[in-house]
Amino acid sequence: MMVNFQSSSSEISMAWNQFITDGISQNRAVAPEIMESWQRCYKAGVNPYGGKACRVLSLTELKNLLAKRKDIIDIAQPFMLKLYEFVRGSGFIVMLTDERGYIMENFGDEDIMEKAQELYFTKGADWTEESVGTNAIGTAVVLKKPMQISGAEHYCLKHQAWTCSASPIFNKRGEMIAILDMSGPLNGTHLHTLGMVVASVEAIMDQMELREKNRELMIANNRLVDIFKTMSEGVMIINEYGIIVRVNPVAEQIFGNPAHDLVGKGIKQILGRDAQGIEKSIGRQESFNDLEVMVDTADGRIHCLSSGVPIEDNGISTGAVIMVRPMEKVQKLVNRFSGAQAVFHFKDVIGKSQEKW
Known part of the structure; x- marks a missing residue:
């Protein structure tokens, strides 16, 4: 269902004409955010009939930008494509810009994309207010909140045949890192267009958070692996069935077998009867020491x-980490730290015996 903007558009057009003519407007049909944007554009010297010469990044600058923002582009692309599928054939374009308002990615019907080039809806184009006047992207850059700008709300006359809805994308620190926008013909304005963009942005930010958590888990896992490999004790990880799933290099040395020969064996095959005590402790989810x-x-x-130490998942035992130290090494370690060394000299021998010649 399309929304009828005829009456409000006519009032906004009158307000725009008045503002362009004398620089003021008291028409309440214009939202405060739009009026403030017009005033910023006026102070910046934006030509209301053509805008300033839209800045477009050089090929080198664009290449550097896309490389620097590859992560957010890769995350956003699938959601942009889904959003585009909803509006395919309707003349709408889906765009992603950086936090400054430079277009990094866009999707749209081939015919409308060609037409959009005339308005600089292209990669590398600057869509700030200072460059092209009031628009959803540029105004979102300033206000850092979702914006929908339609028809005569645009400061530049040549954009007033369009409607655009944009929403900022924030990282976990609350910093704006990109803006998602959907723009199309004014007669295609829909009440839910901005809502669709905002929902897509929320999905993108959820995916960003998930990817960040996965990255943190990977870093933590790599650190644990490093510790696992460099421990001075032999370490085995077993699953809930007592099967060895991983061993460290020291365990390979102790057992005299490479990891691929040890992984897949049951703990009983390594420890025999002694494995029973370990299995009982693990079954009770209890740690054990120096067995x-x-x-x-x-x-x-x-x-x-x-x-x-047992490994638990939501209170359920899923295996254990088992450390093994040869007794010989333990004794050497004790002797080293206790200073227990048997060193005797002939003069230390005390005794009496009868001389025999």
Whole structure:
């Protein structure tokens, strides 16, 4: 259902003519945000009949901009395409700009895209108020909030056959990083157009947050992997069925087997009867420390100390992290820190014996 803007458009047109003629307007048909924008355009010396010469980035500048903003462009593109599918064939264009108002991406019907080039609806074009007068993108740059500007609300006459709806995109720090806009012929203005743009922006920001969380998880995981690989103890990660799913390099050395030979084996195959105590602790979701175990290795069975921590997901055990230290290494460590070294000299021997010649 299209909205009938005829009466309000006529009042706004009269207000625009009055403003352009004498620089003032008392017509209440014009929203305060629009009037303030007109005043900014007037002070900036924007030509109401043609606008200033719209600045367009050079190919090098555009290339640098697109490279710098690749992340937000990649996230926004699927949502822009979905938005465009809703308005395909209606003469509307979907655009993404940076926070300054420079167009970075656009989608639209081929015929309307050719026509839009005449109005600089092209990549690299500057759509600030200072460049092209009052418009949804430029005014959103200033006010940092969703805007819909239609018909005579545009400061420049050549844009008054259009309607545009724009909404800023913010990052998690609340900084405006881009603007999504949908522009088309004035007779296609719909009450829900701005709502569609705002909904798309919310979806884009949700996707940005999800991607950021995934990135943080990846960084955290990489750090954990680094710690896992550099630990001085042998470490095994088992699943809820007691199957080894990962081992660190030290565990490979202790067991005398590469990871691909150990992964997939049951903990019982490595620890034999001693695995029962570990399995009971893990089943009760309890940690255990310095449990003495005999470990099967490529060179035979060795005496070790083992500690473990269960892995839980919403209170459900999903496995455990098990650490193994050969007893020999533990004893060496104790001796090193306690200074227990048996060093004897002949003069230290105290005793008496009868001389025999």
